[in-house]
Amino acid sequence: MPELDRLFRPEIQQMQPYVPGEQPQGGKFIKLNTNENPYPPSQRVVAALASAAASRLERYPDPLGTAFRVRAAEVLGVEPDWILCGNGSDDILTILTRAFVGSSDKLRLPYPSYILYRTLAQLQGAQYEEIRFREDFSLAEDFSKPDAQLRLAFLPNPNSPSGTVIEPQRIADMAAQLTCPLLVDEAYADFAESHCIELVKQNPRLMVSRTLSKSYALAGLRFGFLVAQPAIIEMLRKVKDSYNCDSLSLAAATAAIDDQAWLRDNRQKVNATRQRMTVRLRELGFTVADSQANFVWCTRSDRPVQPLYEALKRDQVLVRYMNYPQWGDGLRISVGTDDQIDACLDLLAGHLR
Numbered sequence: 001m002p003e004l005d006r007l008f009r010p011e012i013q014q015m016q017p018y019v020p021g022e023q024p025q026g027g028k029f030i031k032l033n034t035n036e037n038p039y040p041p042s043q044r045v046v047a048a049l050a051s052a053a054a055s056r057l058e059r060y061p062d063p064l065g066t067a068f069r070v071r072a073a074e075v076l077g078v079e080p081d082w083i084l085c086g087n088g089s090d091d092i093l094t095i096l097t098r099a100f101v102g103s104s105d106k107l108r109l110p111y112p113s114y115i116l117y118r119t120l121a122q123l124q125g126a127q128y129e130e131i132r133f134r135e136d137f138s139l140a141e142d143f144s145k146p147d148a149q150l151r152l153a154f155l156p157n158p159n160s161p162s163g164t165v166i167e168p169q170r171i172a173d174m175a176a177q178l179t180c181p182l183l184v185d186e187a188y189a190d191f192a193e194s195h196c197i198e199l200v201k202q203n204p205r206l207m208v209s210r211t212l213s214k215s216y217a218l219a220g221l222r223f224g225f226l227v228a229q230p231a232i233i234e235m236l237r238k239v240k241d242s243y244n245c246d247s248l249s250l251a252a253a254t255a256a257i258d259d260q261a262w263l264r265d266n267r268q269k270v271n272a273t274r275q276r277m278t279v280r281l282r283e284l285g286f287t288v289a290d291s292q293a294n295f296v297w298c299t300r301s302d303r304p305v306q307p308l309y310e311a312l313k314r315d316q317v318l319v320r321y322m323n324y325p326q327w328g329d330g331l332r333i334s335v336g337t338d339d340q341i342d343a344c345l346d347l348l349a350g351h352l353r
């Protein structure tokens with residue numbers, strides 16, 4: 001082992017790094033690999049950024065993001081003290097793991113799902129327990145089985161990579177059975193038909209995280225938030241960095257959540273394209289899960305899909321190839337503009353001939 005590695009905690013030495021999707025900085029890729037929104041954000045966001053950049057950058061930001069929380073609370077039907085702002089929802093996931101999961105405690109997550117959850121457990125020196133989705137992406141009862149060591153459960157809904165949804169009533173039942181907090185990660189819920197914000201009011205151990213990266217087209221900004229009961233939020237404030245959100249992202253996020261007309265229009269466009277690409281991918285012989293997110297999960301049993309990913313990449317179209325040991329592999333294709341998706345599907349059809 002190299003000399004300097006020994007300086008690190010054993011957990012850090014042993015863990016594999018989390019590898020985010022490719023983010024090519026040059027070239028002319030059609031980028032359908034990390035579930036970004038293909039459309040630019042609301043013009044109001046751009047104006048808010050310009051105005052925030054022109055004033056007060058010499059001062060620290062509001063540590064609690066009050067202006068954002070006030071507006072978001074109105075939109076979501078809660079009070080501002082039910083919201084915690086984060087530097088992307090990854091920051092919220094980190095805060096929760098640090099707050100609830102100590103070394104040798106256990107974190108539960110479904111499999112396959114967002115790979116970062118594992119990494120967060122490993123950083124804490126904690127164990128993680130993966131509960132496999134059934135083939136139809138329903139979740140076995142085991143997910144809500146009580147366990148003395150269990151300190152936190154993560155449930156992405158809609159899930160990634162499948163885009164599938166577990167109904168809120170079922171989630172309420174699972175949260176009631178679990179003795180630990182349950183975080184419903186709603187990174188993609190703005191594209192879905194249901195969400196779990198109301199459940200937070202009924203069960204203090206149920207929390208919901210959201211991001212502005214996807215449905216508000218602000219992945220480059222880094223802003224997410226948590227909805228939880230005030231007593232939980234108050235404790236979590238002890239764990240977050242003092243100034244975890246900067247003035248520019250706070251101003252932009254406030255303008256973004258204020259523009260609900262933009263969100264409705266964007267959701268309608270993205271969901272219409274998702275519907276169209278699902279139909280066409282099925283015609284091309286893929287098995288496509290019923291997605292309520294801004295991406296679709298495609299598999300096939302008649303041929304390997306990795307060569308299709310590679311061929312598309314040579315064509316300058318980036319989709320995500322995912323291989324989950326003991327589960328299987330597939331392509332996760334983000335919803336792009338209609339033109340981008342038509343180009344991707346035409347190329348795919350060519351590679352399948």
Ligand SMILES: Cc1ncc(COP(=O)(O)O)c(C=O)c1O
Binds near residue numbers: 035185
């Ligand atoms: C399920 C899920 N949760 C959370 C995130 C993190 O989003 P962000 O940190 O950009 O808010 C992602 C990003 O891809 C995701 O897929």
